[in-house]
Amino acid sequence: MTFKKIGGPLLGFILAGCMLLMLLHPEASLAAALRGLAIWWDVLFPSLFPFFVISEIMLGLGIVHLFGALLDPLMRPLFGIPGSGGFVAAMGYVSGYPVGAKLTAKLREQKLISRIEGERLVAFTTSSDPIFLLGAVSVGFFRDASLGLILALAHYGSGLMVGLLMSFHGRKEQKTPTQDPTKSSSDVPSAPAKQGFGRIHAALLAMSEARRKDGRSFGELLKGAIQSSLQLIIVVGGLVVFFNVLMELLARAGILPSLFSLAGSLVSLVGGPPELAQALISGLFEVTIGARSAGEAASSIPLQFKVAAAAFILSWGGLSVHAQVASILNGTGLRYLPFLTARLIHAVLAAGLVVLLWKPVMGSGLSSAWVSLPASTAFTPSASGVTASLALLSLILAAALLVSLLIPVFMAMLRLMRRS
Incomplete structure (x- = not known):
């Protein structure tokens, strides 16, 4: 008997058991549901909803296509994805799960990425946002802002390592990479100075063409962005409530x-x-509950192990986040197994980096210097935290654009030097 044949009855039996437990413990189930609802309303809704809406509008305006053409020289050699994935990576790392999955699904719908490229992209752009990592976990759960630096280095550093590893995913299946529609032989002048200007011109053309194809007015675009974002944020909230109740019942x-x-x-x-x-x-099961438990663990446990556990949990994401990503990827053709594998690798790498970097970071005075920086207090679940996230997004995109524009210029200069 195959798993598909027994999967349905088994799931029905489990859900029936959950229903029975809810009838036996109605007050505990209600309290757990209210806790999940509070997490959604106080933390997830204000931190995720603005980024959902902004990303939808930027897609409609063609800004993602603009960044896609500009970032292609950086993203394709390193991560095996087109330049539009650079925008997704920046948004995913700044705004947190499941924004990376949402934008990946949108790119897949518009046929800007292949299935393999989409699986690579969603695998390494699913991460915690700085507001939660620095504000909630470091300051709120561990009550120590100095831990923010090592958590950020371990979590985001291992995320980039996962992106590099995922570039090997599907190479045998992928016959040819997705072609950049803005590229042609006439778009790439031989002179180094024209190299950058030619790419900027092509990127602006790609943005204009995407805006023309969309065709909606800004008002229609805003309305559609709010409607689709509300649908997704409600799904996210429902899954958070469900997993909180499930854990209470278990x-x-x-x-x-x-x-x-x-x-x-x-x-x-x-x-x-x-x-x-x-x-x-x-x-x-749920990243918030797990990170809080790590911070509140017994004081007899060495701090580095508690921080490593928190890094593991943040990088794994919890089955609640997995369910959110799976619901977003449904219908796109992107498989869940590569995402699951990447989450496990990310979690192990993040925990290992905490252990490896503990003495160099915590014992060298870097953590003390970090506390004095504005970044250590800016990322809190408030208006200032959202502003800091937007500022960080701008900084990441600007740095990526600078590197991406310099790469073809540097390569052209090398070719000229070899010829001479």
Whole structure:
């Protein structure tokens, strides 16, 4: 009997069990649902919804196509994706999950990326946002702003490493890379100075063509962006509430304590403190609960192990985020398994980087210098935090554009030097 044949009845049996537990523990289920709703309303809605709307509008205006043409020399050699993936990466790292998946799905719908390129892109652009990592986790859960630096280095550094590793994904399946529609032989002058101007001209043409094809007025574009963003943010909220209730029901049924015990034994085998099992299992389901459990773990546990557990949880994302991404990718042809594999690699790399960088970062005074920077306090769940995220987005895109524009100029100069 295949898994598909038993999968349906098994899922029905599990859901029936959950319904029975809800009837037996109605007050606990309601309290868990309210906690999930509070997380959605207080944290996720204000931090994600503006980026959902902005990304939709930028797609309609052709700005993504503009960045796609400009960033192609940087993104394709490094990550095996077209330049439009650079914009997705910047938005994903600044605004957090599941914005990267949403934009990847949009690019896939517009046929700007292939299936393999989409799987590469969503695999390494799904990450925590700085507001949550620096504000909620470092300051809120661990009550130590100096931990923000090592968490950021481990989480985002390992994310880029995953992007480099994912460039090898699907090479045998991918016959030819997606072609940049703005490229032609006439667009690439031989002189280094014209190289950059030619690409800028082609990028502006791509933006104009995308805007012409969209054809909607700004008012229609804004209305559509708000409608689609509301639909997605409601799905995100529903999944957060569902997984909060599910965890409460598993705890009431005695299943979670058994999972804690099993995880504790596994953690001990790899040399970690078994007391972190509760945080890791909680983070398996929901990232916020898991990160909070890591921060509130027993004081007898070495701090570096608690931070490593938090980095693991942030990079894994929790089954709640996995369900959000799976719902977004549904119908795009992008497979879930590469995403799952990338999350596991990201989690292990992030935890390992915390351990490796602990002494160099925390023992060198860098963490103390970090606390004095405005960035250590700007990323909080507030209006100033959103402003700081937008500023960071602009900085990342500007740096990526500068590097991307300099690459063809540098290559052209090398060719001229070889000829001479």
